[in-house]
Amino acid sequence: MTETTHKPEGSPPRLDMDEPTQVRRRLADNAPTTLAGQVRENLFYLRGRGALEIGIIFAVLLVVYALLGARGGFPFFTESNLSGVITQNVPVLALLAIGVGVLMVAGEFDLSIGFSIAFSGIVFIKVANEHGWLLGLVAALAASVGAALVNGLITVYTRIPSFIATLGMGFVWKGASILVNGVSPAILIPDAQTGAFEKIFTGDFGFFQSPLLWMCAVGVVAWGMLHRHRLGNKIYAVGGNASAAKAVSIKPNLVKLQAFAFLGVMVGLSAVLIAARTTTMQPTGTENYTLLAVAAAVVGGCSLTGGRGTILGMIIGAAMIRCIDNGLVLGHAPGYYRESFLGVAIVAAAIFNKFMEGKAT
Numbered sequence: 001m002t003e004t005t006h007k008p009e010g011s012p013p014r015l016d017m018d019e020p021t022q023v024r025r026r027l028a029d030n031a032p033t034t035l036a037g038q039v040r041e042n043l044f045y046l047r048g049r050g051a052l053e054i055g056i057i058f059a060v061l062l063v064v065y066a067l068l069g070a071r072g073g074f075p076f077f078t079e080s081n082l083s084g085v086i087t088q089n090v091p092v093l094a095l096l097a098i099g100v101g102v103l104m105v106a107g108e109f110d111l112s113i114g115f116s117i118a119f120s121g122i123v124f125i126k127v128a129n130e131h132g133w134l135l136g137l138v139a140a141l142a143a144s145v146g147a148a149l150v151n152g153l154i155t156v157y158t159r160i161p162s163f164i165a166t167l168g169m170g171f172v173w174k175g176a177s178i179l180v181n182g183v184s185p186a187i188l189i190p191d192a193q194t195g196a197f198e199k200i201f202t203g204d205f206g207f208f209q210s211p212l213l214w215m216c217a218v219g220v221v222a223w224g225m226l227h228r229h230r231l232g233n234k235i236y237a238v239g240g241n242a243s244a245a246k247a248v249s250i251k252p253n254l255v256k257l258q259a260f261a262f263l264g265v266m267v268g269l270s271a272v273l274i275a276a277r278t279t280t281m282q283p284t285g286t287e288n289y290t291l292l293a294v295a296a297a298v299v300g301g302c303s304l305t306g307g308r309g310t311i312l313g314m315i316i317g318a319a320m321i322r323c324i325d326n327g328l329v330l331g332h333a334p335g336y337y338r339e340s341f342l343g344v345a346i347v348a349a350a351i352f353n354k355f356m357e358g359k360a361t
Contacts, residue, residue: 054317055313057320062323091212092211094314095266095273096267096296097314100113101302102226102235103260104297104309105226105302106239108155108306109166113289114170114287117267117286118281119180121275121286122180122283125192127139133193133197140271141268144265144267149257152257155256186280188275215315223311223312235258239306241307274286293318295317296318298346300320325341328341
Protein backbone atom coordinates (compact mmCIF):
# COMPACT_ATOMS: atom_id res chain seq x y z
CA MET A 1 0.00 0.00 0.00
CA THR A 2 1.08 3.56 -0.58
CA GLU A 3 0.69 6.12 2.09
CA THR A 4 -1.38 9.16 1.17
CA THR A 5 -0.67 12.49 2.75
CA HIS A 6 -3.12 15.33 2.90
CA LYS A 7 -2.11 18.98 2.98
CA PRO A 8 -4.31 21.76 4.30
CA GLU A 9 -6.26 23.75 1.81
CA GLY A 10 -4.49 26.91 0.74
CA SER A 11 -0.99 25.66 1.63
CA PRO A 12 1.80 26.42 -0.84
CA PRO A 13 2.58 23.77 -3.45
CA ARG A 14 5.30 21.27 -2.56
CA LEU A 15 8.31 21.24 -4.85
CA ASP A 16 9.72 17.84 -5.77
CA MET A 17 13.51 18.27 -5.72
CA ASP A 18 13.92 15.29 -8.06
CA GLU A 19 12.09 17.04 -10.89
CA PRO A 20 14.32 18.53 -13.63
CA THR A 21 12.71 21.95 -13.41
CA GLN A 22 12.37 24.02 -10.28
CA VAL A 23 10.70 27.31 -9.66
CA ARG A 24 13.15 30.15 -9.25
CA ARG A 25 12.39 33.74 -8.43
CA ARG A 26 14.09 36.93 -9.56
CA LEU A 27 14.58 39.28 -6.65
CA ALA A 28 14.27 42.59 -8.47
CA ASP A 29 10.92 41.94 -10.14
CA ASN A 30 9.82 38.82 -8.15
CA ALA A 31 8.79 37.02 -11.34
CA PRO A 32 8.81 33.18 -11.18
CA THR A 33 10.58 31.18 -13.87
CA THR A 34 11.72 27.63 -14.61
CA LEU A 35 15.28 26.59 -15.24
CA ALA A 36 14.35 25.55 -18.78
CA GLY A 37 12.92 29.02 -19.49
CA GLN A 38 15.69 31.05 -17.83
CA VAL A 39 17.15 32.38 -21.08
CA ARG A 40 13.74 33.34 -22.39
CA GLU A 41 12.89 35.15 -19.16
CA ASN A 42 16.20 37.01 -19.14
CA LEU A 43 15.55 38.26 -22.66
CA PHE A 44 12.02 39.29 -21.71
CA TYR A 45 13.38 40.97 -18.58
CA LEU A 46 15.83 43.02 -20.64
CA ARG A 47 13.20 43.74 -23.28
CA GLY A 48 10.74 45.00 -20.69
CA ARG A 49 13.33 47.51 -19.49
CA GLY A 50 14.76 48.63 -22.82
CA ALA A 51 18.24 47.07 -22.57
CA LEU A 52 17.67 44.39 -25.22
CA GLU A 53 16.49 46.81 -27.91
CA ILE A 54 19.24 49.36 -27.36
CA GLY A 55 21.80 46.54 -27.27
CA ILE A 56 20.67 45.38 -30.71
CA ILE A 57 20.80 48.93 -32.07
CA PHE A 58 24.30 49.39 -30.63
CA ALA A 59 25.45 46.13 -32.23
CA VAL A 60 24.12 47.31 -35.60
CA LEU A 61 26.01 50.60 -35.15
CA LEU A 62 29.27 48.73 -34.55
CA VAL A 63 28.68 46.59 -37.66
CA VAL A 64 28.20 49.75 -39.72
CA TYR A 65 31.44 51.18 -38.30
CA ALA A 66 33.24 47.93 -39.16
CA LEU A 67 31.98 48.08 -42.74
CA LEU A 68 33.07 51.70 -43.06
CA GLY A 69 36.47 50.81 -41.64
CA ALA A 70 36.85 47.97 -44.14
CA ARG A 71 36.50 50.49 -46.95
CA GLY A 72 39.22 52.63 -45.41
CA GLY A 73 39.29 56.16 -44.02
CA PHE A 74 37.23 55.42 -40.92
CA PRO A 75 39.65 54.31 -38.16
CA PHE A 76 37.12 53.59 -35.42
CA PHE A 77 38.46 50.13 -34.55
CA THR A 78 42.10 51.18 -34.41
CA GLU A 79 43.86 50.63 -31.09
CA SER A 80 44.57 54.31 -30.54
CA ASN A 81 40.95 55.34 -31.13
CA LEU A 82 39.42 52.58 -29.00
CA SER A 83 41.89 53.30 -26.21
CA GLY A 84 40.64 56.88 -26.01
CA VAL A 85 36.93 56.22 -26.51
CA ILE A 86 36.40 52.94 -24.67
CA THR A 87 38.86 53.21 -21.81
CA GLN A 88 38.55 56.93 -21.02
CA ASN A 89 35.40 58.60 -22.33
CA VAL A 90 32.89 55.77 -21.98
CA PRO A 91 33.68 54.75 -18.35
CA VAL A 92 33.17 58.23 -16.88
CA LEU A 93 29.90 58.77 -18.73
CA ALA A 94 28.78 55.24 -17.84
CA LEU A 95 29.33 55.90 -14.12
CA LEU A 96 27.28 59.07 -14.34
CA ALA A 97 24.59 57.29 -16.38
CA ILE A 98 24.35 54.59 -13.71
CA GLY A 99 23.88 57.19 -10.99
CA VAL A 100 21.38 59.24 -12.98
CA GLY A 101 19.61 56.08 -14.18
CA VAL A 102 19.10 54.64 -10.70
CA LEU A 103 17.67 57.98 -9.59
CA MET A 104 15.38 58.02 -12.64
CA VAL A 105 14.17 54.51 -11.81
CA ALA A 106 13.24 55.93 -8.39
CA GLY A 107 11.21 58.59 -10.19
CA GLU A 108 13.47 61.63 -9.72
CA PHE A 109 15.97 63.72 -11.71
CA ASP A 110 19.12 65.68 -10.89
CA LEU A 111 20.08 68.46 -13.30
CA SER A 112 22.91 69.76 -11.13
CA ILE A 113 25.44 66.99 -11.68
CA GLY A 114 27.56 68.99 -14.13
CA PHE A 115 28.20 71.63 -11.46
CA SER A 116 28.48 68.98 -8.73
CA ILE A 117 31.27 67.29 -10.69
CA ALA A 118 33.19 70.57 -10.80
CA PHE A 119 32.57 71.22 -7.10
CA SER A 120 33.71 67.79 -5.91
CA GLY A 121 36.62 67.79 -8.39
CA ILE A 122 37.88 71.11 -7.07
CA VAL A 123 37.52 69.85 -3.49
CA PHE A 124 39.52 66.75 -4.45
CA ILE A 125 42.35 68.79 -5.99
CA LYS A 126 42.50 71.24 -3.07
CA VAL A 127 42.66 68.51 -0.43
CA ALA A 128 44.93 66.23 -2.46
CA ASN A 129 47.47 68.99 -3.01
CA GLU A 130 47.74 69.60 0.73
CA HIS A 131 47.03 66.23 2.36
CA GLY A 132 47.43 63.56 -0.31
CA TRP A 133 45.13 61.95 -2.86
CA LEU A 134 43.53 59.47 -0.42
CA LEU A 135 42.10 62.20 1.79
CA GLY A 136 41.26 64.09 -1.37
CA LEU A 137 39.18 61.13 -2.58
CA VAL A 138 37.32 60.99 0.73
CA ALA A 139 36.69 64.74 0.63
CA ALA A 140 35.45 64.59 -2.97
CA LEU A 141 33.00 61.79 -2.18
CA ALA A 142 31.81 63.63 0.93
CA ALA A 143 31.26 66.81 -1.09
CA SER A 144 29.35 65.07 -3.90
CA VAL A 145 27.21 62.92 -1.61
CA GLY A 146 26.48 65.93 0.58
CA ALA A 147 25.42 67.99 -2.44
CA ALA A 148 23.22 65.17 -3.71
CA LEU A 149 21.57 64.70 -0.31
CA VAL A 150 20.84 68.42 -0.05
CA ASN A 151 19.17 68.18 -3.45
CA GLY A 152 17.23 65.14 -2.28
CA LEU A 153 16.09 66.68 0.98
CA ILE A 154 14.80 69.75 -0.82
CA THR A 155 12.98 67.56 -3.32
CA VAL A 156 11.32 65.03 -1.02
CA TYR A 157 10.36 67.34 1.85
CA THR A 158 9.26 70.42 -0.06
CA ARG A 159 7.68 68.33 -2.86
CA ILE A 160 9.14 70.67 -5.44
CA PRO A 161 9.63 68.80 -8.74
CA SER A 162 13.18 67.47 -8.71
CA PHE A 163 14.14 68.92 -12.07
CA ILE A 164 13.29 72.42 -10.80
CA ALA A 165 14.93 71.98 -7.39
CA THR A 166 18.14 70.48 -8.78
CA LEU A 167 18.31 72.97 -11.65
CA GLY A 168 18.33 75.81 -9.13
CA MET A 169 20.78 74.03 -6.82
CA GLY A 170 23.15 73.55 -9.72
CA PHE A 171 23.90 77.26 -9.65
CA VAL A 172 24.47 77.00 -5.90
CA TRP A 173 27.15 74.33 -6.43
CA LYS A 174 28.67 76.46 -9.17
CA GLY A 175 28.90 79.32 -6.70
CA ALA A 176 30.41 76.97 -4.11
CA SER A 177 33.11 75.99 -6.61
CA ILE A 178 33.98 79.64 -7.23
CA LEU A 179 33.97 80.30 -3.48
CA VAL A 180 36.41 77.44 -2.84
CA ASN A 181 38.73 78.06 -5.77
CA GLY A 182 37.85 81.27 -7.57
CA VAL A 183 37.22 81.47 -11.30
CA SER A 184 40.66 80.16 -12.27
CA PRO A 185 41.14 76.38 -12.78
CA ALA A 186 42.31 74.24 -9.89
CA ILE A 187 45.48 72.32 -10.85
CA LEU A 188 46.59 69.01 -9.38
CA ILE A 189 50.26 69.37 -8.46
CA PRO A 190 52.74 66.61 -9.41
CA ASP A 191 53.49 65.77 -5.75
CA ALA A 192 49.88 64.60 -5.30
CA GLN A 193 50.13 62.25 -8.28
CA THR A 194 51.92 59.37 -6.62
CA GLY A 195 52.59 56.06 -8.30
CA ALA A 196 49.68 54.43 -6.53
CA PHE A 197 47.35 57.24 -7.53
CA GLU A 198 48.33 57.01 -11.20
CA LYS A 199 48.00 53.23 -11.23
CA ILE A 200 44.54 53.29 -9.62
CA PHE A 201 42.98 56.14 -11.60
CA THR A 202 44.99 56.51 -14.82
CA GLY A 203 46.90 53.24 -15.06
CA ASP A 204 47.65 51.96 -18.56
CA PHE A 205 47.38 48.19 -18.88
CA GLY A 206 48.00 47.98 -22.59
CA PHE A 207 44.77 47.93 -24.54
CA PHE A 208 42.71 49.32 -21.67
CA GLN A 209 43.18 51.75 -18.80
CA SER A 210 42.06 51.75 -15.18
CA PRO A 211 38.82 53.78 -15.72
CA LEU A 212 37.46 50.77 -17.62
CA LEU A 213 38.10 48.60 -14.56
CA TRP A 214 36.28 51.15 -12.40
CA MET A 215 33.30 51.01 -14.74
CA CYS A 216 33.19 47.20 -14.66
CA ALA A 217 33.54 47.01 -10.87
CA VAL A 218 30.92 49.69 -10.21
CA GLY A 219 28.63 48.15 -12.83
CA VAL A 220 28.70 44.77 -11.08
CA VAL A 221 28.02 46.33 -7.67
CA ALA A 222 25.22 48.51 -9.04
CA TRP A 223 23.70 45.53 -10.88
CA GLY A 224 23.63 43.55 -7.65
CA MET A 225 22.07 46.44 -5.77
CA LEU A 226 19.36 47.25 -8.33
CA HIS A 227 18.53 43.78 -9.65
CA ARG A 228 19.36 41.39 -6.82
CA HIS A 229 18.91 43.32 -3.57
CA ARG A 230 15.83 44.39 -1.66
CA LEU A 231 16.84 48.02 -2.14
CA GLY A 232 16.43 47.46 -5.86
CA ASN A 233 12.91 46.17 -5.25
CA LYS A 234 12.12 49.30 -3.31
CA ILE A 235 13.57 51.62 -5.94
CA TYR A 236 11.50 50.00 -8.69
CA ALA A 237 8.40 50.05 -6.47
CA VAL A 238 8.77 53.71 -5.50
CA GLY A 239 9.46 54.77 -9.06
CA GLY A 240 6.57 52.73 -10.42
CA ASN A 241 3.96 53.80 -7.88
CA ALA A 242 5.03 55.58 -4.71
CA SER A 243 1.57 55.37 -3.13
CA ALA A 244 1.37 51.62 -3.64
CA ALA A 245 4.90 51.23 -2.29
CA LYS A 246 3.97 53.19 0.82
CA ALA A 247 0.95 50.93 1.31
CA VAL A 248 3.30 47.92 1.71
CA SER A 249 5.47 49.68 4.33
CA ILE A 250 8.12 51.06 1.96
CA LYS A 251 9.29 54.57 2.83
CA PRO A 252 9.41 56.48 -0.48
CA ASN A 253 11.27 59.48 0.92
CA LEU A 254 14.03 57.32 2.40
CA VAL A 255 14.39 55.29 -0.79
CA LYS A 256 14.66 58.45 -2.89
CA LEU A 257 17.29 59.88 -0.55
CA GLN A 258 19.26 56.66 -0.88
CA ALA A 259 19.06 56.98 -4.67
CA PHE A 260 20.29 60.59 -4.45
CA ALA A 261 23.18 59.47 -2.23
CA PHE A 262 24.11 56.74 -4.71
CA LEU A 263 24.19 59.34 -7.47
CA GLY A 264 26.48 61.43 -5.27
CA VAL A 265 28.95 58.55 -5.02
CA MET A 266 28.96 58.19 -8.82
CA VAL A 267 29.47 61.95 -9.27
CA GLY A 268 32.38 62.04 -6.81
CA LEU A 269 34.11 59.06 -8.37
CA SER A 270 33.64 60.50 -11.86
CA ALA A 271 35.05 63.85 -10.72
CA VAL A 272 38.19 62.17 -9.40
CA LEU A 273 38.65 60.21 -12.63
CA ILE A 274 38.28 63.39 -14.68
CA ALA A 275 40.69 65.32 -12.44
CA ALA A 276 43.20 62.47 -12.55
CA ARG A 277 43.14 62.40 -16.34
CA THR A 278 43.19 66.17 -16.99
CA THR A 279 45.00 67.25 -13.75
CA THR A 280 42.74 70.33 -13.69
CA MET A 281 39.18 71.33 -12.87
CA GLN A 282 37.27 74.58 -13.26
CA PRO A 283 33.77 75.61 -12.09
CA THR A 284 32.28 75.70 -15.60
CA GLY A 285 34.23 72.95 -17.33
CA THR A 286 31.83 70.02 -16.79
CA GLU A 287 28.38 71.48 -17.47
CA ASN A 288 27.78 69.32 -20.53
CA TYR A 289 27.95 66.13 -18.46
CA THR A 290 24.42 66.78 -17.19
CA LEU A 291 22.88 66.46 -20.64
CA LEU A 292 25.19 63.60 -21.59
CA ALA A 293 24.34 61.55 -18.49
CA VAL A 294 20.59 62.07 -18.82
CA ALA A 295 20.78 61.23 -22.52
CA ALA A 296 22.75 58.03 -21.79
CA ALA A 297 20.23 56.89 -19.17
CA VAL A 298 17.24 57.62 -21.41
CA VAL A 299 18.83 56.05 -24.48
CA GLY A 300 19.67 53.03 -22.30
CA GLY A 301 16.01 52.40 -21.52
CA CYS A 302 15.27 54.38 -18.34
CA SER A 303 11.71 55.66 -18.26
CA LEU A 304 11.14 59.37 -17.77
CA THR A 305 8.26 58.49 -15.43
CA GLY A 306 10.27 56.10 -13.24
CA GLY A 307 10.11 52.41 -12.44
CA ARG A 308 11.99 51.18 -15.52
CA GLY A 309 15.65 50.73 -16.40
CA THR A 310 18.64 48.38 -16.14
CA ILE A 311 22.30 48.85 -15.27
CA LEU A 312 23.30 47.12 -18.51
CA GLY A 313 21.10 49.48 -20.52
CA MET A 314 22.63 52.53 -18.81
CA ILE A 315 26.15 51.38 -19.71
CA ILE A 316 25.16 50.57 -23.29
CA GLY A 317 23.46 53.96 -23.58
CA ALA A 318 26.66 55.71 -22.48
CA ALA A 319 28.78 53.65 -24.86
CA MET A 320 26.40 54.32 -27.75
CA ILE A 321 26.42 58.09 -27.23
CA ARG A 322 30.22 58.21 -27.00
CA CYS A 323 30.65 55.96 -30.05
CA ILE A 324 28.25 58.01 -32.18
CA ASP A 325 29.96 61.22 -31.08
CA ASN A 326 33.33 59.69 -31.93
CA GLY A 327 31.98 58.51 -35.28
CA LEU A 328 30.85 62.03 -36.13
CA VAL A 329 34.34 63.32 -35.30
CA LEU A 330 36.00 60.64 -37.45
CA GLY A 331 33.55 61.46 -40.24
CA HIS A 332 34.60 65.14 -40.05
CA ALA A 333 31.06 66.28 -39.24
CA PRO A 334 30.65 69.96 -38.22
CA GLY A 335 30.60 70.56 -34.48
CA TYR A 336 26.97 71.64 -34.34
CA TYR A 337 25.91 68.21 -35.65
CA ARG A 338 27.25 66.68 -32.45
CA GLU A 339 25.17 68.99 -30.28
CA SER A 340 22.09 68.39 -32.43
CA PHE A 341 22.52 64.64 -32.06
CA LEU A 342 22.18 64.78 -28.27
CA GLY A 343 18.85 66.58 -28.46
CA VAL A 344 17.51 64.25 -31.15
CA ALA A 345 18.75 61.20 -29.24
CA ILE A 346 16.89 62.16 -26.06
CA VAL A 347 13.61 62.82 -27.84
CA ALA A 348 13.85 59.74 -30.07
CA ALA A 349 14.82 57.51 -27.15
CA ALA A 350 11.96 58.80 -25.02
CA ILE A 351 9.49 58.04 -27.83
CA PHE A 352 11.06 54.64 -28.45
CA ASN A 353 11.02 53.70 -24.74
CA LYS A 354 7.39 54.75 -24.40
CA PHE A 355 6.51 52.55 -27.40
CA MET A 356 8.43 49.57 -25.96
CA GLU A 357 6.75 49.99 -22.56
CA GLY A 358 3.42 49.35 -24.25
CA LYS A 359 4.82 46.35 -26.11
CA ALA A 360 6.29 44.83 -22.96
CA THR A 361 3.08 44.99 -20.93
